[in-house]
Amino acid sequence: MTRSKEHNVGLMLAVFAVLYIFWLLMSACINPLNGHFSPIHIIAGIICAGVVTLLSHDLLITKEGEMTLAKTFRLIAYVPWELWQIFLANFDVAYRVLHPKMPIDPRIIEFDTSLRSDFALTTLANSITLTPGTITIDIDPGKGRFLVHAIAKKPADALLVDKTMINKVAHVYMEEA
Amino acid sequence: MFSIINIIATILIAGGAFFMVTGVVGLLRFPDFYTRLHATGKCDTLGEVLVIVGCMVYQGWSFITIKLFFLMFFIFLANPVGTHAIMKAAYLTGLKPWKKGEERR
Amino acid sequence: MEDIFLALGLLIAVTISLSLYRAVLGPGVFNQVAAVNVIGTKVIVLLVAVGYIFDRPMFVDISLLYAILNFIATLVMSKYLERGEICSA
Numbered sequence: 001m002t003r004s005k006e007h008n009v010g011l012m013l014a015v016f017a018v019l020y021i022f023w024l025l026m027s028a029c030i031n032p033l034n035g036h037f038s039p040i041h042i043i044a045g046i047i048c049a050g051v052v053t054l055l056s057h058d059l060l061i062t063k064e065g066e067m068t069l070a071k072t073f074r075l076i077a078y079v080p081w082e083l084w085q086i087f088l089a090n091f092d093v094a095y096r097v098l099h100p101k102m103p104i105d106p107r108i109i110e111f112d113t114s115l116r117s118d119f120a121l122t123t124l125a126n127s128i129t130l131t132p133g134t135i136t137i138d139i140d141p142g143k144g145r146f147l148v149h150a151i152a153k154k155p156a157d158a159l160l161v162d163k164t165m166i167n168k169v170a171h172v173y174m175e176e177a
Numbered sequence: 178m179f180s181i182i183n184i185i186a187t188i189l190i191a192g193g194a195f196f197m198v199t200g201v202v203g204l205l206r207f208p209d210f211y212t213r214l215h216a217t218g219k220c221d222t223l224g225e226v227l228v229i230v231g232c233m234v235y236q237g238w239s240f241i242t243i244k245l246f247f248l249m250f251f252i253f254l255a256n257p258v259g260t261h262a263i264m265k266a267a268y269l270t271g272l273k274p275w276k277k278g279e280e281r282r
Numbered sequence: 283m284e285d286i287f288l289a290l291g292l293l294i295a296v297t298i299s300l301s302l303y304r305a306v307l308g309p310g311v312f313n314q315v316a317a318v319n320v321i322g323t324k325v326i327v328l329l330v331a332v333g334y335i336f337d338r339p340m341f342v343d344i345s346l347l348y349a350i351l352n353f354i355a356t357l358v359m360s361k362y363l364e365r366g367e368i369c370s371a
Contacts, residue, residue: 025243090223097203106274129257136261137268151215187286194293201297210312217320225327244342251349259319259356266364267312
């Protein structure tokens, strides 16, 4: 009992520190060129961050998962590939928009994954929305089922057959693809 | 007059403006609601992020750069989620997707 | 450099007025909601550009706030259209 309470206090301190650093970064723009801090802003920041921490400290950090640090590093390694995919996606969509005949052939596809955790599903859904020619419509979190709107046949096949992105997201969150 | 930083910032802002215009052209030109969201959900996100990165390069190191970074991060998170929310609402209320060869609506 | 931001602001204004076509006339309410969302995200960038044109960096704060408001407005509108109510008791 006492241990869990101590853990709770540590968590609250962490949340308070994050909120207060955020406040300082946001309120340093009183004189934007050199970042002038006035005492009233520092004290108001302590009060506001304290109140928010007391009310909602269990929302920001829910619980400690396993291997959080390794997952964070893997997520950081995943981001550049994702950015490159977003770049390709934009040229793809720009080509389809500006082409006089509009080479589109929309369809709705459905597929299952074995991902279960909320973070993995959210990451995969956002990645699907931002990468070439596909947008997530609906997710069934219990079965890991995705409903995806694809703008043509090629991006749909890229998602159904290649499964590069699903494997990468599964690698980031250490789940089986 | 134009330093190298200004040139890089100008290129980034011009690219972002191009993608934003492309997104709006897609919004006006595509045949139905779902395909229109393809244009806006992707092109607008990258266009706005490119413009904001251009502003960050132009600004240099200051607290405004940090705020612009938070703004970019938020757009990257919020824009796909908003697109997804509208699309799910439309799909659940039974708006039929456009198939090839049909009338545009 | 101010000229470039001025050109950017004018271009965004033109794109906003083009997407107003969908926001007003777009067939069906979902097209209108999507167009309003697009206009909102463009206004974020327009605010940043206006801040650089008038040399008032405080506009970045306003655009941060506007981004959050626009996101919440989009979510609330789509949830309302999906369920017919905003908050189910």
